Amino acid sequence: MKVRMLAAGTLAVLALAGTASCGGGPAGEPGAVTLRLGFYAGAGDPADTLMRELVKEFTAANPSIKVQLEVAPYVKFFERLRTQIAGGQAPQVWLSDGVLVQEFAARGALADLTDRVRTVDAAAYSGLELNRDGKGRVHGFPQGAQTPVLFYNKKLFAEAGVAEPTADWTYDDLAAAARKLTKDTNGDGRPDTYGFRAYSPGFTESWWPIVKAFGGDVVTDGNRKVAIDTPESRAALDWMLAAMGKDGFAPDYVTTESFGKGAVHTLFATGRVAMSYGIYARTLPAMSAKVDFGVAPLPKGPGGRGNVAIVNSWVVSKAATPEQADAAWKWITYFSGEKPQSRWAELGEAIPINKKAAATALPADRGPVFLEALDASDTLGTNAVWSEYTEALAKRVNEALSGATPVAEALATGQKEAQQVIDRFYAGQTQ
Amino acid sequence: MTVLTRKARPVAAGPPATARTRRARERAWALAFASPYLLHLVALTAWPVLASLFFSMTDYDLMSPPTFVGFGNFSRLLGDEVFWRTLGNTAYFAVLFVPTQTALALLLAMALNQRLRGMALFRAAYFVPVVSSWVVVAYVADSVFNPQTGIANQVLALVGLPAENWLQDPALVIPTLAAVAVWKGVGYMMVLFLAGLQAIPEERYEAAKIDGASAWNRFRYITLPGISGTTFLVLVLTSIETLQSFEQVYVMTDGGPHGASELTVLYLYRQGFQFFQMGYASAVAWVLFVLVLVLTLVQFRLQRRWVHYA
Known part of the structure; x- marks a missing residue:
């Protein structure tokens, strides 16, 4: 008797668990859908709070869709997501770092959104083209964009009597201004304020756009061929090394690293550097620190400005049911609307991808600079093994920037190692 | 003289039915009591271990079904320069960390194995880093080894030596990490040594003193053999911990x-x-497992020569 009761109890628990694990299915009422929505944010962050508010408004307007949020800080979110996908338990829609969209798509985890994207007015949104893969397919719909521009501290420029940057600036102009802005006020032989921040562990705001501006490239041929080992790239890294070395207007590798993880992004906000390349999200710490700052286009080099962008995007799980995929698309189109995008823009966290929202919600002095940079941007070399090949490459480039390895040797080795990573994945695939 | 006789029992009959029932019930209870552990062992240890062995022979990206590649991942490991470099880094870290922590833990244990007032406070102080998280320890370490603001460079400056880039210099980073790991872990090993030291009978020291043995000889011939079992345990634990080191770096x-x-x-x-x-990562895990196993077996084989269990 007891055994039977135990068995019955166990079955009941298993049945309940089974039902719970089917949370992505219909939510009970006819036509109702439960949608698990994942995004990355720190608990209690303004982005977290606003996202919850927007979800609430969305479900109020769409009562047949019940949304279950899955939120975690960036690293934890993607770590968990990969195991969720492996276990068939991924959210049906999630916010992906733009550089990871192709990694998920190439492994069959994402629904192809190409047909759905055709139904929207593409001219109304930024970043759509940056999300296309080699075959023209789209697996992510833009949520917000990031592209580096030149941040400059107006007060430090005025104190040094240096004219503020213009759209005509070249790398020589940048270097000349940075030299004048570098100050050693306490006489300890080390500058207290540097003119420019050249090195950063995050290459989007450092060597990648500089290499491109100097006429070099990082990857070509549909982002499958590493092409950084060129005289142009060497010239770019030499310029950076001179900035951190003999010219001394930028903190060197060790000094920058010693500020600690993430602190490199606060160098501008804390007044340690007068100029820095920064994505839109860097406006937040600068404003919080009440820095009187402006932004200007990246300086021109022999190869142009080297604009690059990351378009963080909503993606839909391939495992979603048709009803869930429809509900996910409804969420995406809602979030991309002018009103939610304008509210998101108020966070100062990303450039809105809705062009109407971008035109009205961004600050009048800074907005156009970011939008022009975004329009001119290329992708950040995204492909199916972006994380791995860029790490292999960045390791060698940083060796060169730290002075540990000659530039030519580092670029040759980095190119070889990064190419091996790409070839290993794409072996036998034509596109 | 009493003669004890035993009644002959039918050979084929076995124990009586009541005894069999009792034993079966006992076995069932034993199994019931052990079942939480057994379930845990099977679900969270044995199954993942077997799964990782399977994955090590597959190409598995977590998102599509694994495809069998035989020993492909292991042969790739052989030619993977980065893997060998990480193994070299791990070995270098172990060579610095294991002997330093063991020796320091023993020294501290001997120093704190005194009947003096406030000794418990010192023991607790050395144990505090053990229970601190690596995130906290990293902050403390930064305040010591930061090339701009750290105490270490201030000390070097005081004695007229040039500043060092402790965690940014490829030549210094592993010794610095080993030093921090010793600082964090030495308290635990010290407690093990303290227990070992306190298990040595006091009479042995008294007898040796009466015989005129010097302090060094008492350490050499009484203390070291007396704690050889603890030393062995510390060496095995520290070696395994080092090879599995992750959180700190x-x-x-x-x-x-x-x-x-x-x-x-x-x-x-x-x-x-x-x-x-994940397939390749599983292969790395299995190679690491074999290395840990071999190292531990070697340690167990060698212990016969120097460990004394009195």
Whole structure:
């Protein structure tokens, strides 16, 4: 008797668990859908709070869709997501770092959104083209964009009597201004304020756009061929090394690293550097620190400005049911609307991808600079093994920037190692 | 004289039915009591271990079904320069960490094995880093080894030596990490040694003193053999801990600069959870497991020569 009761109890628990694990299915009422929505944010962050508010408004307007949020800080979110996908338990829609969209798509985890994207007015949104893969397919719909521009501290420029940057600036102009802005006020032989921040562990705001501006490239041929080992790239890294070395207007590798993880992004906000390349999200710490700052286009080099962008995007799980995929698309189109995008823009966290929202919600002095940079941007070399090949490459480039390895040797080795990573994945695939 | 006789029992009959029932019931109870542990063992240890052995022979990106590649991942490991470099980094870290921590823990244990007032406070003080998280320890370490503001460079400046880039210099990063790891872990090993020291009978020292043995000879011939079992335990635990070291480098250096502090488990983690190569990561895990096993077996074999269980 007891055994039977135990068995019955166990079955009941298993049945309940089974039902719970089917949370992505219909939510009970006819036509109702439960949608698990994942995004990355720190608990209690303004982005977290606003996202919850927007979800609430969305479900109020769409009562047949019940949304279950899955939120975690960036690293934890993607770590968990990969195991969720492996276990068939991924959210049906999630916010992906733009550089990871192709990694998920190439492994069959994402629904192809190409047909759905055709139904929207593409001219109304930024970043759509940056999300296309080699075959023209789209697996992510833009949520917000990031592209580096030149941040400059107006007060430090005025104190040094240096004219503020213009759209005509070249790398020589940048270097000349940075030299004048570098100050050693306490006489300890080390500058207290540097003119420019050249090195950063995050290459989007450092060597990648500089290499491109100097006429070099990082990857070509549909982002499958590493092409950084060129005289142009060497010239770019030499310029950076001179900035951190003999010219001394930028903190060197060790000094920058010693500020600690993430602190490199606060160098501008804390007044340690007068100029820095920064994505839109860097406006937040600068404003919080009440820095009187402006932004200007990246300086021109022999190869142009080297604009690059990351378009963080909503993606839909391939495992979603048709009803869930429809509900996910409804969420995406809602979030991309002018009103939610304008509210998101108020966070100062990303450039809105809705062009109407971008035109009205961004600050009048800074907005156009970011939008022009975004329009001119290329992708950040995204492909199916972006994380791995860029790490292999960045390791060698940083060796060169730290002075540990000659530039030519580092670029040759980095190119070889990064190419091996790409070839290993794409072996036998034509596109 | 009493003669004890035993009634002959039918050979084929076995124990009486009541005894059999009792034993069966006891076995069932034993199993019931052990079942939480057995379930845990099967579900969270045995099954993942077997699964990882299977994955090590597959190409598995977590998102599509694994495809069998035989020993392909292991042969790739042989030619993977980064893997060998991480293994070299791990070995270097172990060579610095294991003897230093063991010797220091013993020294501290001997110093704190005194009947003096306030000794418990000192013991607790040395134990505090053991229970601190690596995130906290990383902050403390930064205040010591930061090239701009750290105490270490201020001390060097006081004695007229040039400043060092402790965690940014490829040549210094592993010794610095080893020093921090010793600081964090020495308290635990010290407690083990304290227990070992306190188990040595006091009479042995008294007898040796009466015989005129010097302090060194008492240490050499009484203390060291007396704690050889503890020393062996400390060496085995520390060696395994070192080869599995992950959290410290993940938090403090993320393997930098330029991979100079990338240890094998961090490499494994990246391959599996960042680069979608769970099959390859499983192969790395199995190679590491075999290395730990071989090292431990060697330690067990060698212990016969120097460990005394009195």
